[in-house]
Amino acid sequence: MSEWWSYRLGSFLLFSQRTYGSLVASYNAEIWPLQPVLVALGLVALVVAARSRSPLHARLVWLLLGGAWCWVAWAFHLRRFSTINWAAEYLAWVFALQGMALLWAGAVHSSLSFQPRSPARSALGGGIVVVALLAWPLVAPGLGRPWAQAESFGSFPDPTAIATLGFLTLAPRAPGWLMVIPLVVGALGLTMAWALQIAAA
Amino acid sequence: MPMPLPSADRRTLLRRGLMLSVCGMLPVHAQPRRELPATSLPPSPSAVVAPLMRPIPSSSEPVPLVGLGSWITFNVGNDPAAREQCADVMQAFFGAGGKLIDCSPMYGSSQEVIGHGLRSRNAAAGVFAADKVWVSPGARGPAQIDTSSSRWGVPRFDLLQVHNLLSWQEHLVTLFAMKAAGRLRYVGISTSEGRRHAELEQIMRSQPLDFVQVTYSLRDRRVEERILPLAQERGIAVIANRPFEQGDLLRILARHPLPAWAAELQCSSWAQFALKFAISNPAVTCAIPATTRIDHVRENLAVATGRLPDAAARARMAAHTDKLL
Numbered sequence: 097m098s099e100w101w102s103y104r105l106g107s108f109l110l111f112s113q114r115t116y117g118s119l120v121a122s123y124n125a126e127i128w129p130l131q132p133v134l135v136a137l138g139l140v141a142l143v144v145a146a147r148s149r150s151p152l153h154a155r156l157v158w159l160l161l162g163g164a165w166c167w168v169a170w171a172f173h174l175r176r177f178s179t180i181n182w183a184a185e186y187l188a189w190v191f192a193l194q195g196m197a198l199l200w201a202g203a204v205h206s207s208l209s210f211q212p213r214s215p216a217r218s219a220l221g222g223g224i225v226v227v228a229l230l231a232w233p234l235v236a237p238g239l240g241r242p243w244a245q246a247e248s249f250g251s252f253p254d255p256t257a258i259a260t261l262g263f264l265t266l267a268p269r270a271p272g273w274l275m276v277i278p279l280v281v282g283a284l285g286l287t288m289a290w291a292l293q294i295a296a297a
Numbered sequence: 298m299p300m301p302l303p304s305a306d307r308r309t310l311l312r313r314g315l316m317l318s319v320c321g322m323l324p325v326h327a328q329p330r331r332e333l334p335a336t337s338l339p340p341s342p343s344a345v346v347a348p349l350m351r352p353i354p355s356s357s358e359p360v361p362l363v364g365l366g367s368w369i370t371f372n373v374g375n376d377p378a379a380r381e382q383c384a385d386v387m388q389a390f391f392g393a394g395g396k397l398i399d400c401s402p403m404y405g406s407s408q409e410v411i412g413h414g415l416r417s418r419n420a421a422a423g424v425f426a427a428d429k430v431w432v433s434p435g436a437r438g439p440a441q442i443d444t445s446s447s448r449w450g451v452p453r454f455d456l457l458q459v460h461n462l463l464s465w466q467e468h469l470v471t472l473f474a475m476k477a478a479g480r481l482r483y484v485g486i487s488t489s490e491g492r493r494h495a496e497l498e499q500i501m502r503s504q505p506l507d508f509v510q511v512t513y514s515l516r517d518r519r520v521e522e523r524i525l526p527l528a529q530e531r532g533i534a535v536i537a538n539r540p541f542e543q544g545d546l547l548r549i550l551a552r553h554p555l556p557a558w559a560a561e562l563q564c565s566s567w568a569q570f571a572l573k574f575a576i577s578n579p580a581v582t583c584a585i586p587a588t589t590r591i592d593h594v595r596e597n598l599a600v601a602t603g604r605l606p607d608a609a610a611r612a613r614m615a616a617h618t619d620k621l622l
Contacts (some may be wrong), residue, residue: 107490110405111372118376179374180405 111180113292120236120252121244123176127251131233134164134250138229138259145210145266146222154209154267158202161260164250165195172252191253194277198260201274208267217265224262228255239293254285347394348601351582353483354532355507360425362576362601364397365390365594366538366587372405382589384414389591391420393598399510399536399585400449401429401460402441408448416450426451427508427536429487431460435467442471458485458510462493462500469504483507489538491519498523506533513537513581515571515618516546525580534582540575541568541586553621562610563603572597574614577605 124131141157148154169191177184202208213221232255233246249255257278264270264278350359365387373379387398400407408428415421426449432441446454457472459465465486475481485508488497494511501509501524509528511520517539528535541547550567564570575584586597606614 110369110403111374112369115373115376115379118379119374122376176374180372182403182405 109288109291110182115180116292117241117245119176119180120247121242123172124244124246124251127171131246131248131251135229135233135248138225138249141263142222142225142229145225145263146218149211151206151209155203155206157210157263158198158208160250161256161263162195162197162199162203164256165191165198165260167195167250168253168256169195187253190277190281194260194274194281197274197277201271202267208264208270210266211268213266213268217268221262221265224265225259226262228259228262232258253281254289257281257285345393345595346599346602348598349576349605351534353507353534353582355483355534360534360583361394361396361598362581362583363395363572363597364399364425364427364536364583364585365395366585367398367400367407367411368404368538368587369543370587370589371400371407371410373410374406380410380413381417383410384417385591386589386594387411387414387420388418390594390598391418391423393595395594395598396423397425397427397455397536397583397585399427399538400445401431402445403429403431403460408445412448412450421451424451425455426453427456427458427485428454429458429460430468430472431463433464435464435471438464438468438471442475453480453482455481456483456485456508457481458487458508460487462486462488462496465500469500473505483534485509485534485536487511487536487538491517494519494524498527501527501531501533506531508534508536508582510536510538512539512542513575513578513584514540514542514546515550515574515615516542516622518615521578525578529580535580537575537578537581537584540572540584543587546571549622550618556617558613562606562614564600566596568593568596569600570614572600573603573606574611574618576601577607577611 137160141160144153145157169188173184173188173191178188229249233248236245236247237243247255249259260278261275261282264275348361348363350361352359370386371383373383390398398411400411402408415424428442428445428449430438430442430445432438442454442457446452457475459468459472469484469486472481472484476484485506486497486500486504487510488494489510489512491512497509497511500506509524511524513520513525513535514537520535525535527533547567550571555564555567555570559565559570562570562573564573572584572586575581586593588594588597
């Protein structure tokens with residue numbers, strides 16, 4: 097369509113920063129205290145990925161990640177975000193697809209071993225996971241929003257996608273196609289956050 | 298508590314008042330104001346005067362010059378407090394004499410939020426319900442319209458517009474058939490921010506439309522060239538969306554002082570200045586600013602109660618704004 101060039105970033109926003117923040121806070125209250133549990137499990141998974149050579153342990157890590165994607169698909173996108181964004185129903189399918197792919201490749205087929213890997217891969221992958229688990233929840237408060245609007249791994253799309261990219265980086269034989277959806281989701285999330293900030297300015 | 302229906306005398310008085318304002322723009326304070334059930338809504342700071350109206354060319358039915366948009370502002374999901382706030386805005390809108398509310402299936406939860414407002418404030422009887430059809434292929438249009446109607450809680454829409462020209466050929470067949478069957482009063486088509494005006498123009502020339510909805514603001518005056526004159530020529534009502542450009546226009550204008558001569562136009566804020574410009578174009582039937590605030594919705598309706606700028610004043614408003622932007 098020739099008019100696509102005329103759309104701005106804000107043209108695709110269906111809701112305000114205030115409404116999105118309220119939705120995030122309400123969702124956080126509903127699932128509490130699942131958030132710290134999931135972040136703690138993510139940290140345990142990072143330690144396992146970094147140190148363990150056990151295929152069973154690796155499977156458990158991918159089980160956690162696959163489950164997190166499926167949980168976000170249902171609990172966040174389908175039950176919550178879809179109330180203000182019709183596109184969330186499609187995002188829920190995308191998240192479920194990624195979750196199933198991680199479960200199939202990592203937990204069922206056990207093809208995503210974390211060994212052997214280079215020190216550079218360890219540093220990069222580990223760093224990405226640490227950012228997703230520990231730094232991402234600080235973004236909302238850092239931008240002046242309440243703690244209740246913090247977004248954490250396993251509960252929200254962006255930190256889950258970023259952590260997944262980190263774990264996939266830690267797995268030397270991880271196929272590139274498993275990174276496509278997390279990359280797209282991360283880009284979409286950053287774009288939306290930027291557009292909301294601009295709109296709220 | 299159901300909204301009290303006007304008595305025969307009140308109804309007659311109302312009709313006369315509306316016709317006076319439409320035909321001659323006579324003093325609008327003579328018009329009676331529709332009453333709504335009392336709630337906890339804060340009282341209006343001053344006596345409310347009914348807004349000026351313009352007739353829909355295809356029927357001569359008058360509609361207030363200021364309506365209520367719902368893009369983003371009414372998409373509040375299931376948040377009960379936010380829904381009540383929207384319902385309060387609707388109540389203030391109706392209390393100030395507003396009628397036309399515009400929505401779309403594209404606007405997230407806005408249809409349901411409007412439905413909540415109409416139900417909880419017993420206002421369904423007084424609304425001019427304007428919605429859109431936005432789905433492709435066009436065969437899915439009737440099902441979407443049924444869903445929209447159910448979300449609003451109205452038996453039929455007053456106006457349905459093809460949103461952003463999507464599958465307009467198929468949807469217009471559906472909408473004209475609904476109108477012929479008495480299940481719809483007006484048919485329209487919408488676009489925004491200057492998109493696809495050439496195609497819109499073709500549709501306006503070839504189809505018996507009652508309404509078009511386009512973006513028209515102090516800064517975005519692209520429709521003045523061809524669309525608005527064509528609407529007048531073809532007898533098509535015009536809904537002006539984004540008169541404040543989602544607040545962007547007002548944020549820019551706020552950096553500058555309001556010119557002293559704005560007082561002559563009965564404007565004491567940039568919002569009044571911008572809205573008065575949009576509704577004073579004779580081709581515009583109604584502008585639909587969106588808001589989440591009661592004071593803003595009252596201010597918007599109040600803009601339509603005073604004197605409207607003439608062509609010379611409008612040119613001065615546009616020229617002054619061009620210098621600032």
